[in-house]
Amino acid sequence: MRVGKNVKHVSIGDRVGVGAQALSCMQSDCPECSSGQENHRGRAFVQTYAMPYPDGSGNSYGGYADYNRTPGHFVFQIPEGLASAVAAPMLCGGVTVFSPLKHNGCGPGKSVGILGVGGLGHFGILFARALGADRVVGVSRKSSKRQEVLSLGADEYIATDDDENWASTNARLLDLIINTVSSSKMPLTDYLSLLKVGGTLIQVGNPDGGSLPQLNAFTFIVNGIKFGGSCIGSPADIREMLELASKKQLKPLIEERPMEDANDVLVDMGKGLARYRYVLVNSRNL
Incomplete structure (x- = not known):
């Protein structure tokens, strides 16, 4: 094992992790990298999943290996209070929901919904609660998940398959929605109806082919709502997420x-x- 001469934040023997991103251009004149948005694909973006480094030094292999080579900017110390097995899935799935929650105002005074309670969504419940949202609502298809979702920290659970009136019953309930659903047939217009006037839905689930259901512009105009997206999280987001998870002793x-x-x-x-x-x-x- 070796640490590069310019790497100061980790040492041999430290417990560290690497997320879904292995490199960005990290140039001072890059709008994304210079503003802490390295995750939003500036001039260079290398995933950790067998992508080539632009300098020709090889690929970012290592997911199933004994050793991994990654630029220090994308290597993170794991806090003492966080088990390695808990931290590992946070470095990709966890930050994918933590980042849009943080950057879109999740906190005291807010009602937050997590659409799709699975690998990503259950992290969303945990982090929305940890960030101090007043109300956390899990939304998934089956009522069989209800107790599990509530045990993660949700205040309410909506089972869309078991209540044909779920959208109208819960209209204008939420300030912020993180949508982890990745089906191109999702009821997206109904999801948007859950937002309060001026609310925001952030899409993180990626349907096959990238296609979302067709939407009517009137949905946005009348309700003054916003629809955006988010891609994993920045190095700063990952560090903040790990510290919060350790402080709150989150248990995915x-x-x-x-x-x-x-x-x-x-x-x-x-x-x-x-x-x-x-x-x-x-x-x-x-």
Whole structure:
């Protein structure tokens, strides 16, 4: 193991993590990198998933490896109070919901909805509560998730498959919605009806092909609502998220599996068995 000569924030022996992003251009004249928005794809954006580094030095391999090579700006110290297995899924899934919650005003006085309570959405419930929202509402299809969602910290749960009037019953309920749903057939107009006047929906779920349901402009005009998107989170967001998770002792729902079972884990994910994040443990390096 080695640490580059210009890296000052971590040392050999520290417990560290790397998220979904391995590199940005990090140039002072880059609008994104110079404003703490490295995650929004400036001149260079390298994911940690087998993408080539632009200097020709190789690819960003390492997800299933014993060792990983990543520029120091995208390597994060894990706080003492946070277990490695808890921190690991936060570095991608966790910050994907933490960042839009933080940047769109989640906190005291706000009513926040999380659409789709799964791998991403359950993090949304945890972080909306940790950020101090007055009211946290989980929205998913099945009523069977109700008690689990409430146990994560939600104040209310809406099961859309079990109440045909759910949209009208809960109209203008929320200031902010984080939408983790990735189906191109989602009832997006109904989701938007849950927003108060001037409310905001942030899309983080990415449907296959990127297509969203057709929307009527009148929906936005009459209600004065805003519709945006968010991509993972910046290094600053990740550091803040980890500190908050440690301080609040957040407990995401995870299942640890041996690294050797990676193929089986992928099969189980395809079957929808994850509740809600699998964490691969490399026992050779514990």
